[in-house]
Amino acid sequence: MESRSADPGTVRPGGRTARVRAAVLQAAGDALAEGGLSGLDLADVARRADVGRTTVYRRWGTPAALVADLLADMAEQSLPRARTGTLLGDLRANAGLVQRTLADPRQGALFKAVIAAATCNDEAASALRLFYATRVTEWEPCVREAVERGELPEGTDTREVVRAVSAPLYYRLLTTGDVLDEAAADRAAAVAVTAAQAGAFVAAEAPAKQ
Secondary structure: OOOOOOOOOOOOOOOHHHHHHHHHHHHHHHHHHHHOHHHOOHHHHHHHHOOOHHHHHHHOOOHHHHHHHHHHHHHHHOOOOOOOOOHHHHHHHHHHHHHHHHHOHHHHHHHHHHHHHHOOOHHHHHHHHHHHHHHHHHHHHHHHHHHHHOOOOOOEOHHHHHHHHHHHHHHHHHHHOOOOOHHHHHHHHHHHHHHHHOOOOEOOOOOOOO
16 A cells, blocks of 8 residues: 655664664665565665665564565555545545555555565565555544444445455556556545445345354
8 A cells, every 4th residue: 555755764763773674674675676575685685775784684584574574664654544524535535645656666566576475475465464454444434434424324344445445456556557547546436435335335244043
């Protein structure tokens, strides 16, 4: 999902350890965007970040662990949800953030690499699930508030609505190669709202026990 970009040393100020981590994660993101998980080498990351190899190997140990920490940091640095007062406005803001992130040459390539890594590495997959769980949790209240305002039916699965906004944008990124523009983001939000208003995301009741 969406995230802020930052230069090494600007994230989480507070001493050398924070600066080193920021530099290493920035370098890891660059390397992932360029060559994917298979091209992520800890020694190369240390060189890019201008830190000692021993520091990188001691703190992260494996490329997968470095990816996991990168995703955790991206989740923490992601922009907070919008509060526009309407469900469509909120979800359009969410879709716009996703669209701008995925359309960015570096960030789009980075997410492709991380998603690919998650298909074959359990640690990367776990980190990716945690990243998206964090982002859905951030935006889920806008759907819950829409239910409370009467914009959506009672029983709407709020988290599924949020997921439905970004799903078509990731589909485009990974399969079609179509341009991810603002119109695509607005359409994704509008479709999710229309479906939610029609009850498509109302949680089904469990069947009665015989």
